[in-house]
Amino acid sequence: MALTTAVQPTTTTRNRVPVTATAAARTRARRAQRAWDVNVVVAVNAILVVGLWVRHGGLDSLGAPGATFTAIGQLTGLLGTYAVLIELLLMSRIGWLERWIGFDRLTVWHRWGGFSAVTLLVAHAVFITLGYADSAGASVPGQIADFIRHYPDVLMSIVGLALFLAVAVTSVRAARRRVSRETWYSVHLYAYLAVALSFAHQLSVGTDFSNDALARAWWVALYVAVFAAILAWRVGRPLAFNARHRLRIQRVQREADGVVSVYVSGRKLDRIRADAGQFFLWRFLQGTGWTKAHPFSLSGAPNARFLRITVKDLGDDTRRMQRLRPGVRVFAEGPYGTFTATRRTTSKVVLIGGGIGITPLRALLQTLPDKPGDVMLLYRAATEGDIAFRSELEVFARRGVDVRLLVGTEIGDDETDQLGVPALRRLVPDITTRDVYLCGPPPMLNAVLRRLVALRVPPSRIHYERFEY
Ligand SMILES: Cc1cc2nc3c(=O)[nH]c(=O)nc-3n(C[C@H](O)[C@H](O)[C@H](O)COP(=O)(O)OP(=O)(O)OC[C@H]3O[C@@H](n4cnc5c(N)ncnc54)[C@H](O)[C@@H]3O)c2cc1C
Numbered sequence: 323m324a325l326t327t328a329v330q331p332t333t334t335t336r337n338r339v340p341v342t343a344t345a346a347a348r349t350r351a352r353r354a355q356r357a358w359d360v361n362v363v364v365a366v367n368a369i370l371v372v373g374l375w376v377r378h379g380g381l382d383s384l385g386a387p388g389a390t391f392t393a394i395g396q397l398t399g400l401l402g403t404y405a406v407l408i409e410l411l412l413m414s415r416i417g418w419l420e421r422w423i424g425f426d427r428l429t430v431w432h433r434w435g436g437f438s439a440v441t442l443l444v445a446h447a448v449f450i451t452l453g454y455a456d457s458a459g460a461s462v463p464g465q466i467a468d469f470i471r472h473y474p475d476v477l478m479s480i481v482g483l484a485l486f487l488a489v490a491v492t493s494v495r496a497a498r499r500r501v502s503r504e505t506w507y508s509v510h511l512y513a514y515l516a517v518a519l520s521f522a523h524q525l526s527v528g529t530d531f532s533n534d535a536l537a538r539a540w541w542v543a544l545y546v547a548v549f550a551a552i553l554a555w556r557v558g559r560p561l562a563f564n565a566r567h568r569l570r571i572q573r574v575q576r577e578a579d580g581v582v583s584v585y586v587s588g589r590k591l592d593r594i595r596a597d598a599g600q601f602f603l604w605r606f607l608q609g610t611g612w613t614k615a616h617p618f619s620l621s622g623a624p625n626a627r628f629l630r631i632t633v634k635d636l637g638d639d640t641r642r643m644q645r646l647r648p649g650v651r652v653f654a655e656g657p658y659g660t661f662t663a664t665r666r667t668t669s670k671v672v673l674i675g676g677g678i679g680i681t682p683l684r685a686l687l688q689t690l691p692d693k694p695g696d697v698m699l700l701y702r703a704a705t706e707g708d709i710a711f712r713s714e715l716e717v718f719a720r721r722g723v724d725v726r727l728l729v730g731t732e733i734g735d736d737e738t739d740q741l742g743v744p745a746l747r748r749l750v751p752d753i754t755t756r757d758v759y760l761c762g763p764p765p766m767l768n769a770v771l772r773r774l775v776a777l778r779v780p781p782s783r784i785h786y787e788r789f790e791y
Pocket of ligand 1: 503601615616617618619620631632633634635636637638639640641678681682787788789790
C-alpha cells in the first residue's frame, strides 16, 4: 500500500505533469541562450587578459631571449590564473550554470581545465625564472634563491604552485585509483589555499598590475566575483535551503538486498524546485554521517509530503545508511543534474537501468507520458533479490509502460550480453527513433553507450547519468 502511495502522491505537484517534447524543446532553447551569455563573458575576459599583456608591452618584448622568456612567463601566468578562476567558478555549484551544463559535464570540464591551468602556471614559473636569470646574468638556481630570499610574496606563490601540483598529481587517474576519496578531496581543498598564497605576488611584482590601478581593480573584481559566487552558492544557498525546509527522515524502507529507501519530510516541500531525475548531496546527522556529503538521486518525483532517495550498500557510509532511523536531521544540497525529462527530443523513450542506476529512472517514469508503447524500461539486476521497486514497476506496467526485467550480471560482450547489440535490437526495434535514458554502474554504462553508437542512435537522443565523479 505504501509503495503505491509513493507512485501516486495524493498532492499535485508540477512534477506530475508529463513533460512533452515541445516543452522540453523550449527549456533547451532557454539553456542555449544562457550558454551563449556565459561563453561571451568568458571570451571577453580572456580577450581582456591578453589585451592587458599587449598593453603593457608583452608583444614588444619578444626578441632578446631573456625578455621573450619573461613576456611568455607573464602571459602564461595571466592565462593560468584566469583559468584557475574559471575552474573555481565551474565548481561553485551555481544553480543555473549546473542546470545548463550538467554536473557530470562540469566535472569533466573542471578536470581538463584544471590540468590546463596547472600546466600554464608551471610554464609561467619556468619562463619567468629563465627570463629573470637571463636578464640578471644569474644561474637558474641562483635566480630561484634570489626569489626566495628577497621576494616573500613570490615565495608564497611557490608554495601555492606546489599545492596546485599536489592537486593535479592526485587527480591523475593512476594516482586517483590509489588514494582514497577522502584524501583526494582534502588535497583538493588546498587549491583554495594555493589561490590565496599566489594572489599577493600578482599585485606586488606582476608588471601588469603593480603600476596600473585600472587593471588592478579589474583583476581584484574578478577574484571578488568568483569568491562571492562560491560563498553564495556553496555556503549561503545550502544554509538557506536547509533552514527553510528543516529536513528529517520520515521512514526507512527496505527495497531489495542491501538497498533501502529513505523518505525525507520537511517544511514547504512543495516549494522545492527539483525535478525527477535530479540528485542532491546528502548528509545525515546520525553518528559521523554529517561529515561527508554523498550524491543520491531522487527515486521518486518530489512531492509536497516527502523526498525519497534509495541507497545501495556499496561502501562504509552507504552501509551505515542502511541503519538510518526516523527523526534524524538531514542536510541536503541541490538539486543538481540535467538527467530530466526536459532533455527529451521525441515522444518515445526507452529507459535503460542497471543495478542501483534504476533510481533516477524510477523517478523519471512519473514525468513521462503514459501513452502505451511510448515508454519502455529495461531494468537489469544481478539477481532476483536485487530488483528494487518491484510493486511500483508493476503499477507503471499496468498503466502502459513496457517494463522488462533482465536478471543476470553484465558479461561485457557486445554480441551476447543481455544488453548487447543484437539483444537491444530485438528488445527495442525502433531504438533509433527513441530518446534513450541510461543509468548504471560505470562498466555497464560505458558498454551500453558503445552499443548505442553501434546501433546508430543519434548522440542528441542519448542521455545518461554516471554514478561517479
Ligand atoms: C550523481 C550521482 C547520483 C547517485 N545516485 C545514487 C543513488 O540514487 N543511489 C545509490 O545507492 N548511489 C548513488 N550514487 C552513488 C553513491 O553516491 C556512492 O555509492 C556513495 O557515495 C558511496 O559512498 P560510500 O562511502 O558508502 O562508499 P565508498 O567506499 O567511499 O565508495 C564506493 C564507491 O562510490 C564512490 N563514491 C564514494 N563517495 C562518493 C561521492 N561522494 N560521490 C561520488 N562517488 C562516490 C567511490 O568512488 C566508489 O566507487 C550516485 C552517485 C552520483 C555521482
